[in-house]
Amino acid sequence: MQIKDLFSKKKYATIPSERPKRDIPEGLMNKCSKCGTIQYSKELDKNLKVCSSCGHHYRLSAWERIGMTLDDGRLYEYDAEMESVDPLEFPGYKGKLEQQRQKNPNLRDAVVTGEGAINGLPVVVAVMSFDFFSGSMGSVVGEKITRAIEAAHEKKLPMLIFSTSGGARMQESILSLMQMAKTSAALSKFQGAGGLFISVFTDPTMGGVSASFASLGDYNLAEPGALVGFAGRIVIEQTIRQKLPDNFQTAEFNMQHGQLDLVVHRKDMKTTIGKLLDMHTVREGLSHGG
Amino acid sequence: MAAEQMLPFEKPISDLREKIATLKTLAESNGMDFSEEIARLEEKCKQMEEELYNELSPAQKMHIARLHQRPTSLDFIHAVFTDFMELHGDRLFADDLAIVGGLAKLNGLPVTVIGHQRGKDTKDNIARFFGSPHPEGFRKALRLMQQANKFNRPIITLIDTKGAYPGNTAEERGQSEAIARNLREMAGFGVPIICIVIGEGGSGGALALGVGNRVLMLENAIYSAISPNGAASILWKDATKADIAAEAMKITAKDLLEFEVIEDIIEEPQGGAHKDLAFTAERLKEKLWKHLAELLPMTSEQLIEDRYNKFRKIGEFRMAEAASKEIPEEVAEEPGAEASEMTESAKV
Numbered sequence A: 001m002q003i004k005d006l007f008s009k010k011k012y013a014t015i016p017s018e019r020p021k022r023d024i025p026e027g028l029m030n031k032c033s034k035c036g037t038i039q040y041s042k043e044l045d046k047n048l049k050v051c052s053s054c055g056h057h058y059r060l061s062a063w064e065r066i067g068m069t070l071d072d073g074r075l076y077e078y079d080a081e082m083e084s085v086d087p088l089e090f091p092g093y094k095g096k097l098e099q100q101r102q103k104n105p106n107l108r109d110a111v112v113t114g115e116g117a118i119n120g121l122p123v124v125v126a127v128m129s130f131d132f133f134s135g136s137m138g139s140v141v142g143e144k145i146t147r148a149i150e151a152a153h154e155k156k157l158p159m160l161i162f163s164t165s166g167g168a169r170m171q172e173s174i175l176s177l178m179q180m181a182k183t184s185a186a187l188s189k190f191q192g193a194g195g196l197f198i199s200v201f202t203d204p205t206m207g208g209v210s211a212s213f214a215s216l217g218d219y220n221l222a223e224p225g226a227l228v229g230f231a232g233r234i235v236i237e238q239t240i241r242q243k244l245p246d247n248f249q250t251a252e253f254n255m256q257h258g259q260l261d262l263v264v265h266r267k268d269m270k271t272t273i274g275k276l277l278d279m280h281t282v283r284e285g286l287s288h289g290g
Numbered sequence B: 001m002a003a004e005q006m007l008p009f010e011k012p013i014s015d016l017r018e019k020i021a022t023l024k025t026l027a028e029s030n031g032m033d034f035s036e037e038i039a040r041l042e043e044k045c046k047q048m049e050e051e052l053y054n055e056l057s058p059a060q061k062m063h064i065a066r067l068h069q070r071p072t073s074l075d076f077i078h079a080v081f082t083d084f085m086e087l088h089g090d091r092l093f094a095d096d097l098a099i100v101g102g103l104a105k106l107n108g109l110p111v112t113v114i115g116h117q118r119g120k121d122t123k124d125n126i127a128r129f130f131g132s133p134h135p136e137g138f139r140k141a142l143r144l145m146q147q148a149n150k151f152n153r154p155i156i157t158l159i160d161t162k163g164a165y166p167g168n169t170a171e172e173r174g175q176s177e178a179i180a181r182n183l184r185e186m187a188g189f190g191v192p193i194i195c196i197v198i199g200e201g202g203s204g205g206a207l208a209l210g211v212g213n214r215v216l217m218l219e220n221a222i223y224s225a226i227s228p229n230g231a232a233s234i235l236w237k238d239a240t241k242a243d244i245a246a247e248a249m250k251i252t253a254k255d256l257l258e259f260e261v262i263e264d265i266i267e268e269p270q271g272g273a274h275k276d277l278a279f280t281a282e283r284l285k286e287k288l289w290k291h292l293a294e295l296l297p298m299t300s301e302q303l304i305e306d307r308y309n310k311f312r313k314i315g316e317f318r319m320a321e322a323a324s325k326e327i328p329e330e331v332a333e334e335p336g337a338e339a340s341e342m343t344e345s346a347k348v
């Protein structure tokens, strides 16, 4: 039996196709932060939020990404109601969380997880959103990603993660740090059992997310121009007392230094992931050895 | 003693000690009897020390953990283990001196021991990048751990770093990947792993040696996702407010024991480990052996599962009220039996 057949029997809640639109700021025009070109929002959306003039990839919210990536923009969401608490009683954290939730009515924290399909092939996905608390990883991000990996393991499905993050959620200090170990340990089990993990770096992916699950893909992809690294540019410039080149830590820079498999334009992202998934689909009568 | 670094909060005590010394000199040179006064002051001094050192604030502990003369990984390796044989290099690029590691015996049992290594003086510190590893350091550690796993040796790591080295060459060689790989690989080793934070446990650079069945901390050691200085500069645009950040960030051994991030605390002598290395090393060895003895009878599978469960349960969150959730129409119309089933399975 093909995975595809299994998948088509499942019932899916149609969710997010209407959601992304709510995330788009009011106004008809957008100005490219890279080249300054002003474009109609409608045109920009049609172009998958890539600047038609310079190719700059605008940052996407989790739901926009899901809408562009999954078949019919459909996601069966996991753990939608999970939200952050304030375990350290860190000054100002509760208020900041409330503020972030109000700013992002479609998000409870910086990651959305669930199941969907790409070109008919089922996949478990985790999509991070930089809009929420700079995509920082606290207990909720770590837990949701770990659960998603465990679900992929249990259901023998591939795992796909789109990362974007400023790093650790400082307000959860040590608990935030430990999410790096938790998610990586889940990948150890999943990948150790033969599970396929495709990791996509989007702009920006730094610190604790870059230094844990995001770097552990069997295939590590990135969007053009995405900033990917461990330490931030300012800290590094202070340490080495030198100016860094403009392209430092970009996806292209990282690929040149052997840290990435592929830089993929947004318009080709779904096709590329679909191809990878297809390459890992065992077909009856074609598998060798047995 | 003269070269010993004194911390500002220790000044009242050191002033008093100086006063006592002056009195003693006076008594000697003048032949006068100050013995009663000296005894009184010495008693007072002892009392002050007890009051101070038993109630150290997180910021004060942070300053003790960062003392230049605090024992380093190599100090503990030589004091706790025998037959240490240092091994070098990652076989890929270089030998990063910010990490030391090799073979040693603990109570006669061969183990692999690895630690971050700060320098003893400026020159040594420059050679060792102040204990902040490049990717080649993490990869050297990984190589030694893989070797330990192959030959069924327990792994002991000593954590003492401000963090991974923040430099362009480190980024170019894959700092993120090197740390991430260590986290994943450490999770999968079938030998006992015990990690001990001996000084400062800073960020991913610390955690890259920190995925153990047991994580222990010295009494005055600290461990955090970002240094209190870094947090202060982000939160208040002022790195000098590190002391305030240290209080808020819950970085002490006591805090981390409460969060079940660590399993045990290793006692230090009054004032800190630097006051008595032999004493601290003895306490460390006792606790290390106690925990190792619990792990040694376990099978590889049990050790991996034990380590997985340790980290799996870390994190605090809640499920929001279903009522407050915005339910899209389509879901409300057709929840689907399979869908709810999947929700349950995803929540295990």
Ligand SMILES: [Zn+2]
Residues within 6 Å of the ligand: A032, A033, A034, A035, A036, A037, A051, A052, A053, A054, A055, A056
């Ligand atoms: Zn542009």
